[in-house]
Amino acid sequence: MSHNLIIFLNAHQICHKLDITGAYAKIGYFEREADLIFQDEVHGNLFEQVEGTIDLLFTKYIKAIISYDGIHRNETYEYPKEVVREALLNAIAHKDYSGSTPIQIRVYPDKLMIWNEGHLPENWTVGNLLKSHSSRPYNPDIANSFFRSGYVESWGRGISKMTELCLAGGLPEPSYVVEGSDFWVIFKKDIYNTEYLESLGLNGRQVKAVLFAKEGKITNSDYQTLNSISKRTATTELTELSSKFKILIKTGTSGSSIFYKIVGQ
Known part of the structure; x- marks a missing residue:
């Protein structure tokens, strides 16, 4: 068995072992703050949660703008898929699993919000996240599993990467709200069309x-x-x-x- 395959299997083993109350993702579509229209939950191991959540978001919750280049059909989503995926991976790797509340993804007509229960490193503020910083995941084993499986980098570039992708897609920069153990990532779509x-x-x-x-x-x-x-x-x-x-x-x-x-x- 190759060394890389052993690493990959070990990474999967770590993420399969996580069987904790609240270790799943919950998605809801809201017309307004108090008007929940429909919702879904995504369970399974963490790899299945990532893939299942992204698939559900981009088939049911997030619209695609259709255009044609000759006979070729092009789909441009309201939010770049790589951005939402990066935010979800960050939420999973930084979630405080001692709480019992799942990761929550709220989709509105004009924005998408991803919440996880978590904590910034000691003495850090949102300002630290927005500038160059080292990778300091709240759950290093989960982050290392994602890294070994090729899901993420390990250089602390997640925030800057999301910013770059949003700007390249013509969207505003993501915003971040930290209040106690509440951590929100907020994406706003280009409603000015x-x-x-x-x-x-x-x-x-x-x-x-x-x-x-x-x-x-x-x-x-x-x-x-x-x-x-x-x-x-x-x-x-x-x-x-x-x-x-x-x-x-x-x-x-x-x-x-x-x-x-x-x-x-």
């Missing part, structure tokens, strides 16, 4: 302006040029986007120094 903006009641000019601002910012002059309209109309409609729809935020004090950016960017 034509269909969504029109559903809010924006007119065609305003939709074009928001899509333009996604690339960085938009000024009153940009709005006028983009839509071939007067300064007065541009001012009125930009004011609506910031005060009524609360999609853009106004920056600057007067004249050419004023510009608008997408809220949260």
